Amino acid sequence: MLHYFAEILPSLLSGAWMTIRIFLWTLIISIPLGVVVSLGLLSKFSPLRWILKFYVWLMRGTPLLLQLIFVFYGLPIIGVIFQRYDAAIFAFALNYTAYFAEIFRGGFQAIPNGQFESARVLRLTRWQTLRKIVIPQVVKIVVPSIGNEVVNLVKDSSLVYVIGLGDLLRAGNIASARDVTLLPLVAVGIIYLILTGICTYLLRRVEQRLSKWE
Amino acid sequence: MLELKDITKRFDNRTILNKMSFQVPDGEILAIVGPSGAGKTTLLRCITGLETVDGGDFILDGEKFNPAANRDNDKVIGVVFQDFQLFPNLTVMDNVTLAPELALKMNKADATKRAQDLIDQLSLSGKEQLYPFQLSGGQKQRVAIVRALAMNPKILCYDEPTSALDPDLRQTVEQIILNLKSEKMTQIVVTHDMQFAKNIADQILRVEPIDA
């Protein structure tokens, strides 16, 4: 049995690498974009606010799977053609930005106005206030919710099977169908557990670092 | 000396302050008293530039100035908020040195030395590396005072400095305010505690609600 695992491992690992790439790119794009969109959601300019609210509503109100299908099979109808991999990252980034934006919006709103006023009478500029006072507090507030989404993302990434990308789950499926055994899927489950375990561990470390103040 | 001339403030056409005029000579303490909703906090917020006024002039040392737009580092007006508003993510020391370093462009060593002097003066020695959540209410208030003083303000303002504290800490606050007076700090104190006002003030200003 060990021999069998050793045999399928390379294909599972190359699938896992695809999963990890989608995961990392989605985070790298959606976290900063989520901050920007959250600021837009809080902006005083109402047309911008409404457009972004609509976007968030759409992304959170429909399944990610459906969005993925639309990006890959639907957009070409209006002439926007993505490679599979790009389509996956585009759809995931679009979806996760909306979730992150909502989380960051909540974080920014949780900062009492008195903190801004106190910074203002101390003559700090708007940017200094954000950097030294507001953002550290927002980060502390949002880390647990962001962490949930990050772990979800590891698992959600398996949805890319629908557009035929060779990720971890697909690699397991192929081996399972070929060899008529569920063992590859057990291995897939273990690899997912390792990936989410690493994320959980890193997030806990970040939370610990932030717990020295309240 | 700070002088207010005909200061008027409205919120949505409701007049809160109507042509308010008074003077605070250097080194003196003005107490602002009056019933709830009279506009005491609003007046203080106008003086500290957190609200813009709808009429009238502020004159500081003979020169007109606009607190809401004032960026002159020689004309800082310090504020101790009712709920202190310390920065929870910074230690006591960093709370105090942040603005002198960023806004007054002091170097870290000078800012830290000045902060340490003030921290010692207000009996906060040993608390430098604590975070605000580790302090008592009275200690938080003293940090807020130190933080404001570190900016070398011309005037120091307090909103209800006794309201968030245990009654037996009232004397301590009185003592701090009077000690600062002996160092020639000009101070404006909003309070609804008449006895407290009488104990500290050179001048008491009564603010009354304006009937609509």
Ligand SMILES: Nc1ncnc2c1ncn2[C@@H]1O[C@H](COP(=O)(O)OP(=O)(O)OP(=O)(O)O)[C@@H](O)[C@H]1O
């Ligand atoms: N941002 C605002 N917008 C509209 N009205 C306001 C605003 N701030 C204060 N007011 C109104 O102005 C009036 C004066 O309020 P203010 O807070 O100055 O009273 P106060 O004298 O400090 O009262 P207290 O003793 O309860 O603190 C109140 O009627 C209040 O409702």
Ligand SMILES: [Mg+2]
């Ligand atoms: Mg008040």
